[in-house]
Amino acid sequence: MKIARFLDTHCTVHYGIPIDAGHARRLGGHLYEGLTETADEIAVARWLAPIVPVNVYGIGLNYRAHAEETGAAIPANPVVFMKPTTAITDPGAPIILPNACEHGPEVDYEAELAVVIGRTAHDVPVASALDYVLGYTCANDISARRWQKEGGAGQWIRGKSFDSFCPLGPVLVTADEIPDPQALSVICTLNGERVQTGHTSDMIFTIAELIAFLSRDTRLLPGTVIITGTPPGVGFARTPPLFLSAGDRVVVEIETIGALENPVEQARSLA
């Protein structure tokens, strides 16, 4: 089942959930399968991230080829950071280049598979960890590299946390439709050019291992989102480096889920 969340022009939030097979409605130009609405046409004001997370965990360096491109050692344990929920942004909404990035271009894209926890996971073994997954969506782990490194004084979280730094969507695909989350292609395009190409089989820690690790002595509540690391091709590891600029369009595309597209804008000057 694919679940979308969107606002109509009357500011009502809708969830698109199949009622029965073959049920489809047209939404602001998109044919969408299965709505709870009875009207044939709903004017969509905007698409929303399919989930409002209670917590967002990020995993760094979780694809072998990405760890190699950064020159980092293969981690012995998952590299865990968190993003505030205020970083979540909707499909189609702008990624804002912060005024705090005043030392030059540093804002990077990272295409990632996002896992949504459906019931409380606490000390779950790897073997049953996927039973706690509600579904999957696409994420972009936007990262301000100077704030992640020198500016972060050893902590990544500042560089990963600015407003709009976690685009999510466009739909949540329930776990029954993705029986093997280690069998998905993950790509990122910037202004139509492919910049990242990866596959979840390249993950160092599988989704099940990540849930088991993160749930150890720690409750993962329903609505927790885990963004599971990025494949190679990030901008800072390129020669020359490639960072986001105002006017860019960045698309994260994951097999079976779809495409999460966001434009890039400069923050308004406070002066």
Ligand SMILES: O=C(O)C/C(=C\C=C(/O)C(=O)O)C(=O)O
């Ligand atoms: O700090 C590192 O060793 C690697 C790195 C960034 C990695 C991520 O942001 C990630 O995997 O999410 C770097 O900036 O050098």
